[in-house]
Amino acid sequence: MANVSITGLGAIGSFGQGISALQTSLYQGKSHFILSPLFPELDFPVVMAPIIEFDFQEALQKLNLPKELMLRAEKSGRRAPLTIQASLLAVLEAWQQANLTERNFCPERVGVVVAGNNTTQGYRTRMTSSLAELSHLSPTYALHFMDTDQIGTITEVLNIHGESFSVGGASASGNVALIQASRLIQQGTLDICLVVGVLADLSAFELQAFYNIGALGSRTFKEEPDKACRPFDVAHDGFILGQASGCVILQSLSSKKNKEPSFGYLGGAGFVLDANRSAESNYQGEVKAIQQALQQAALKPCDINYINTHGSSSPLGDTTEITAITAVFEDVMDRVWLNATKGIIGHCLWSAGILEAIATLLQINDQYLHPNLNLVHPIHPGRFVGQQPIPAEIRTAISHSFGFGGINTSVIFLRGENNVSWH
């Protein structure tokens, strides 16, 4: 897989608009968790890191895109749901960064893989809950309710004609999408593939259900929202929702014409199912996924400098993960750095894997590791980054994502030759 290069990044979330805003949040360990006022119908506290409020037109203008592209984006996205607008903003930032606004490309050789299923729950509830008459439902719901509206809109704005689709992997959707996109490139179907993580726009129903199965956190820290998300800490009590959209652009090395700096490479991946539909994490599945990734990348545990953990702040999930990591890394456990991006930006569900891939690449390129917020008493020994960022030369990293339904994924990232710094 080391012939798949990463050439563009884009993001928007609770941290603000743009990769620089994400970088600042990560480096400074600045989170944006609040007690959300958006779900008055729920009788439990909802702590979350919501996406910043933005005006689509103003946000587009901040990207300084060529005029024609901006007009197309505005037309296609102006009345689109929040999830589409957020994806467009992340995609366009990445597209520009990869120089795709300037260079010629063959539209049939560019595609999009969107990470996320059932991404329109919040939209559906907003569109239907205040209808006096069902017949007054907007006809555009016919397009917007489908996850593939993401594909249709992004390819329309960017004139993309290559194979494109959405994939689902629950909380592992981001890694699943990266894996599928890299396969499209490796098998020669595409030269360039945009991988887009969809913002988690949940309705009260999903939150109520997550709460009912005990998965949702913040019972203990509802008065102090910034303390609620605590991956690997003894006081963790469930995942804390984050909202963000991210885009990673993959490109085959053979199609890169000049020595553009790349943010790194995909080195290998593991993708293993537990044969289990429940929400419970499984130690064996996680171990196998990590081992499979190492094998595919022809690496040994001692070659890995850093793990961007799944680290969801779930008691069972965190325990299973650190036990699995310890089992694989054994003797070199004291040499592998660990942190959890979810501690800063929350659990972004479908887009988590994409945001965490971006966080991994930013740290690799800028040679630091972000802090583990609220990690006061770790549940298990491990080389966890503390409450401050540290300088670190990372050459090889793994990012984990584990999803309900027994989905285990690990993706390996390698540093590129020309580091790209945001500082």
Place this chain on the structure above:
Amino acid sequence: MEKGLIETVWNKLKAAIIEVLPECDEQSITLHNSLKALGANSIDRAEIIILTLRRLNLKIPLIEFAQAQNLKDLVTIFSRVLDEVDG
């Protein structure tokens, strides 16, 4: 039929057109023009009609609008039903 009623309908229809087709020149939104000529595709046309229905708080099956040739025909259909409801 009250003149005020027709004017209400016309204003709501016009507002819906501007909302769904902001690129459309407001001067060209006239009774003799059609949604298609203003640049509305089939989904836009359905959306403009349903937006207007929602704002007028009316229920009319979309099929009733199938024969409409221009905006005047649309206003007539909305107004007739609104008049029956009000009356």
